[in-house]
Amino acid sequence: MAGAAREANPEMMARFAADYPVGPHDKPQSMCPAFGSLRVGLRMRRVATVLSGSACCVYGLSFVSHFYGARRSVGYVPFNSETLVTGKLFEDIRDAVHEMADPDRYDAIVVTNLCVPTASGVPLKLLPSEINGVRIVGIDVPGFGIPTHAEAKDVLAGAMLKYARAEIEAGPVQAPVSGRSDRPTVALLGEMFPADPMMIGAMLAPLGLAAGPVVPCREWRELYAALDCDVAAAIHPFYTAAVREFQQAGRRIVGSAPVGHDGTATWLAAIGAAYGVSADKIAAAQNAFLPAIRGALAATPIKGRITLSGYEGSELLVARLLIESGADVPYVGTACARSPWSDLDRQWLEDRGVAVKFRASLEDDCAAMEGFEPDLAVGTTPVVQKAKALGIPALYFTNLISARPLMGPAGAGSLAQVVNAAIANRDRMTKMRGFFEGVGAGDTAGIWEGSPNLRPDFRAAHQKKLDKLAKAAKAEEMI
Secondary structure (H helix, E strand, C coil): CHHHHHHHCHHHHHHHHHHCCCCCCCCCCCCCCHHHHHHHHHCCCCEEEEEECCHHHHHHHHHHHHHCCCCCCCEECCCCHHHHHHCHHHHHHHHHHHHHCCCCCCCEEEEEECHHHHHCCCCHHHCCCEECCEEEEEEECCCCCCCCHHHHHHHHHHHHHHHHHHHHHHCCCCCCCCCCCCCCEEEEECCCCCHHHHHHHHHHHHHCCEEEEEECCCCCHHHHHHHCCCEEECCCCCCHHHHHHHHHCCCEEECCCCEHHHHHHHHHHHHHHHCCCCHHHHHHHHHHHHHHHHHHHHHCCCCCEEEEEECCCCHHHHHHHHHHCCCEEEEEEECCCCCHHHHHHHHHHHHCCCEEEECCCHHHHHHHHHHHCCCEEEECHHHHHHHHHCCCCEEEHHHHHCCCCCEHHHHHCCCHHHHHHHHCCHHHHHHHHHHCCCCCCHHHCCCCCCCCCCCHHHHHHHHHHHHHHHHHHHHHHHC
């Protein structure tokens, strides 16, 4: 499908390759990437979402979106082989958006091509850009072009910023509901815990600055306010398409985030420098918050070895906070790609002996966990599952770590309680492993009535076939 997509739309696939470089692995190992863009659209007010893809894919995406509390319908344009090949699918999509384009209900309609329509070259760019005053935003989010669902958020955020930037260039646009700030503002890139933007705003106040909208935004007019900021903070560094739109609008980009003592000091200095704030004001802002952060870190220490991995894009920030809290973090893996905006965090971690792996695979994360034998493994669902099978305490990154504040004084002590409680469960995990030893593993995996029929002779014969095929493949490689 990737080859077909390159033939149908080489420019788009080249852009994906540049924005979301792959390697060492080139296939997503998390959920379908389109969930990221779907979630962004579903969280926006007065924005409808329509999917075009295989029915099983749309079912799965709809299910997981409602599992995460979408509370609204997901549109679907079905197809079959005939409508796909003849181009009728595009006509069906066009008819659907015309039918849905009600300005009393929607500011925008997002149409998303999944893998099959993208590979077949369904041309969403031929859709009208506006119908009855409703914006039409068409994007392609194929699993073979977008490696993670985190980066799919950037696909839609970038497409919306591009549309909004064109509207701004064409003439006056709506102000945000809350009005424009009387101070210069900083746009924040990346989905964060709701308290974090407020904490960032408090830290910016001594600089004479304010926190702007968080991108991805919650409503369309916030896109205008985000582009009105002279500086965008790449809190999550993988928003490549969004960064490009800010840069084309003449805005400056600042990487990293106000996480922990060192991160907050460096970030406040970088934001102040980007806005030309005096050194005295920067020092005053640092002095107002750094002692509180240092105190919170000292009051809530974390003792133990922790391996950390995930696919949210904030893994390096969390690792910094854990290390400043006293934890030994030998390995950090992130499914996202390396970015100029993550270099400060990467360098800080590597200076402290941390192995940082970008585009980390499940195998990388599991190997690190088994090799370092941590007191706690923080990771994705399969990593947590593997850790618990080994009797290692584990926490799911997305639900248990991302659901806490990370920025400034509020973030400094936020992880200690849950992390220390999990580490303290080591003896409990050992007892549970001993109790269930041998159950549900190997030949006893699954549900049985009685004992399974073991046939080692069949297994040996099948292994011989596999060995023979492997030797043949090796011989062909040598030729």
